[in-house]
Amino acid sequence: MEISESNIKVLIQKIAQLKTEIQxxxxxxxxxxxxxxxxxxxGGHCLLEGVPGLAKxxxxRTMSQALDLSFRRIQFTPDLMPTDIVGTEILEEDHVTGKRFFKFNKGPxxxxxILADEINRTPPKTQSALLEAMQEFEVTYAGQTYPLDRPFFILATQNPIEQAGTYPLPEAQLDRFLLYIKIGYPTAAxxxxxxxxxxxxVKHKVEAVIGAEEIKQLQALTREVSISDDLITYVSELIRATRPDTSTVSYVKEWVRWGAGPRAGQALILxxxxxxxxxxxxxxxxxxxxxxxYPVLRHRVLMNFKAEAEGVHPDMVTAELFKSISRIQTKL
Structure with a gap:
């Protein structure tokens, strides 16, 4: 996708306008x-975690209002079925010929x-229905594949404190979230x-400032941003250092059960x-x-039992890695 220099400047301005509208x-x-x-x-998806009342x-919803895009909210509950989100076939009749046929009725x-609210409150069967959509941007029903609208952006929320009656997301699905964002309490001010x-x-009205085509252009422009070979090598070393079987960092060997895969490096560069x-x-x-x-690795680095027992979390591992991997950084 060719983007002119003048269009690039406009797109950069739209990002700032988008932030202003949300704020x-x-x-x-x-x-x-x-x-x-x-x-x-x-071009990825987000998992937002925070206690109730932090405006997740x-x-x-405010972000969706600032984007000129279609928006649907799905409230995940224990009785939610895959067809409730993907869609289902319904039997219809042609009033001219009298013939009956099945028609796919698209789901939300x-x-x-897509706002997937409280995603960890629904069983794995329904959670897995999101896997194909998140990765392939399409869904399959009764052997037929249906492409999803682009851009396609899932923002899932979960509550970290109410664990009764919840279903933790499997690692395979967690890995499909580009970022795992933790929302903390606001400052006093x-x-x-x-x-x-x-x-x-007084209620503030949010104006839509950017549409689907401009977002596609922004996504294409993002991939054109340059990154040096040294920084790519640094990312590779950082990701490989999270794996306890090959890492030279003792902190990782002590606390980490499973490290990040190549998808983490791709996510970090993008x-x-x-x-x-x-x-x-x-x-x-x-x-x-x-x-x-931090948001790229915190759901891709799995801690061992000792770490969980002593309160060592992935962000602490990431911080330690920055201290340990300094060979390339000193050359930059």
């Missing part, structure tokens, strides 16, 4: 908003932006703004490119990689 409603959480935009530009659903998955802005009578583009740069720098490594 009309969402106070603070600037880093979270940026990571969601990174995933959109890189509102954040996704056929939209540009932001919380005052939230209380002030949400308890009055998201670093998107991060650079959001910052108005056309080349990746080390800070882009170091910033995106």
């Amino acid at each position: 009309k409603v969402i106070v603070g959480q600037d880093a979270i908003i940026e990571e969601m935009l990174v995933a959109l530009m890189a 659903t509102l954040m996704v 998955l056929f939209a540009n932006i 932001d919380e005052v703004k939230i209380l002030s802005s949400t308890t009055g009578g 998201t670093a490119k998107a991060k650079a583009l959001i910052q108005g740069r056309y080349a990746v720098v080390m800070e882009d990689i170091q910033h995106m490594a």
Whole structure:
């Protein structure tokens, strides 16, 4: 997809406008908003985790309003079936000929932006129905394949504290999320703004500032952002160092049960490119990689029992890796 220089400038401006529109409603959480935009530009999906009341659903809905795209919300519950999200065949009759035939009735998955709310509350059978859609951008029903609308962007939420009656996502599905974003409590100043802005009578209207074709152009432009061979090698060393059987980092050998695969390296490079583009740069720098490594790796590095018992989490492993892998960094 050829993009002219003038169009590139317009697209970069649209990113800034998109952030501004979302921030009309969402106070603070600037880093979270940026990571969601990174995933959109890189063409991947997000898993958002946070305790109730942190505006996860509102954040996704506000983002969908700022994008001129179709949006559907799916509330995941224990009784939700795969056909409830993919769709099903219904029997219809041709009123002219009187013949009956089956027609595929598309489910809510056929939209540009999908909010999969509380995804861990539905059984694995329904969770797995998302796998093909997330990876192949198509669904299969009764032997027939149906392409999904593009761009296609899934934003799933889950609650980390209520584990009764939930079904943890399998590793295969977790790996298909480009980013695993954890949402924390707002700062004291932001919380005052939230209380002030949400308890009055003024409601901010979010305007759609970018459409499907422009998002496709942004996704193509993201892949054109340059990255040096040294940084690609650094990413490769970082990913390989997460694997306890080949890692030379003692911290990994002690705490990690299973390391990240090649898809993690692809995700890290793509998201670093998107991060650079959001910052108005056309080349990746080390800070882009170091910033995106946390949401890229935290669901792809599996901790062993000892780590879980002692509260060692993947972000701590990532931080330790940055300290240990310095050979290439010193040359940059």
